[in-house]
Amino acid sequence: EGTYPLPEAQLDRFLVQIDVAYPDRATERDILIATTGVEDGAVRPVFATEDLLAAQNLLRRMPVGDSVVELILDLVRAFRPDEPEATPAVRESVAWGPGPRAAQALMLTVRARALLDGRLAPSAEDVLAMARPVLSHRMALNFAARARGESLQELIDATAGQLIGKKAAA
Template identity: 50%
Template sequence: MSANTPQISPEEAVRRVAQAREALVGEVHKVIIGQDEMIEQMLICLFARGHCLTIGVPGLAKTLTVSTLARALHLKFTRIQFTPDLMPSDITGTEIIDQDPASGQRSFRFVHGPVFSNILLADEINRTPPKTQAALLQAMQEHEVTIAGTTYPLTPPFFVMATQNPIEQEGTYPLPEAQLDRFMFSINIGYPTRAEEREIVMATTQTAKPEIRPVLHGKDVLWAQQLVRQVPASRHVVDYAVDLARATRPKEPPSPDFVKKWLAWGAGPRAAQYMVMGAKARAIINGRFAVSADDVRAMAYPVLRHRLFTNFNADAEGIDVDQVIEKILETVREPSYGESLPPTSAQNERKQSGAASQVAPPVPPPPPRG
């Protein structure tokens, strides 16, 4: 960014992101009734440059929600229906032989697959073999794909939402751990309340079809993603996220006894990274330019849920992953501000944070509308 680029205050930037979030949620709720937690977590994931795995029985509007969100964001949306015979090239694309009708000369031409979009829905991702599931690994982590030795970048923003049915096991393939770790969130979707279900029936049995108005564009999303990374997180908040992640590892000394008893293995370093990034995004869409421990706690369930694996002891006692996370949150104490710093640097950081609170750093302005 050049020195002449106009800048706005963090307060103004946060206000604009919060307004954009309200507008997006309003558009999505024209079609989707209820599911507030799922919608908020999807927006957090999008603004934090993550990907999400949604788990729920059929009919809970998983597919409809992401397609509606894509329309409200004015982004390119593609859907892949994962099936047992799906091939990696059906996702990433392939090279075909082209012949020039004039000269008769043949050459290879790359045909882009559905992964070349902004929002990609991987519907029922566990119905395809691991070889095909792995075709998304590079795209999700590096935002590019390599075909026949040539690397093709994906157009940002790039957001993958995968769906999975938890009750069907026949004809499915469990996601590999490497694939699961690429997802920032695992979102469990429950049934609607009675009032919501009644409203769903009323809305879907009439002729009226709501019109979705695009309220954000790709450049707006990229600006929000850049802004999220500039949200300050104090050291004690980061330490809290690290302590939560380390407490899930049964072979690590800090882990509680119940973790050693119930978990086969725990979360890797990505868990702490995603908890902090998710906490930053949650803070900013709720109108705050600072992260609190409450934001980290709110991110613990969706970030850790698919990274912890219970053992036979937990299965025998009827303990699920969410119950383990609940006990970890009860056990791991939030570090105080001074505890997170060496004694000599605690005073210096307090002075620096005090000065920073008086003069907040400027942030880049949102892109102009054209």
């Protein structure tokens, strides 16, 4: 979000939505002191350009099992209210669902999560963990669902959990 709400067509440009809560009092005090004085903090690079490009290349080359690929597709399609795969809750509550870029974002973020966790391939648990940050800004509740006080995040968590539970049981 910026100074005004972004149009729906613009929301899909972002890979994930990361919600940042307000800091606790001590952290906010540190921020206040560090940012209102005359000293500038020292900036130190975390990655050289070639290291970042190598990490991106490694991430894109990471293998993803067919079951995870199918789960990503099932999940994204389950949130499109006009698709046969949509759950009754999605059909009843979602105005518009995620497009193909959501599947691309899930593919990249589940790989990144696995890599950061020291694993060489993503799992269903990675898909479940990344569902909310990838999908929550790529879909919207309809007026009736908003009037009922429904939460998009709760719908994502419940639907993704059900889908992954069904896949695990099969």
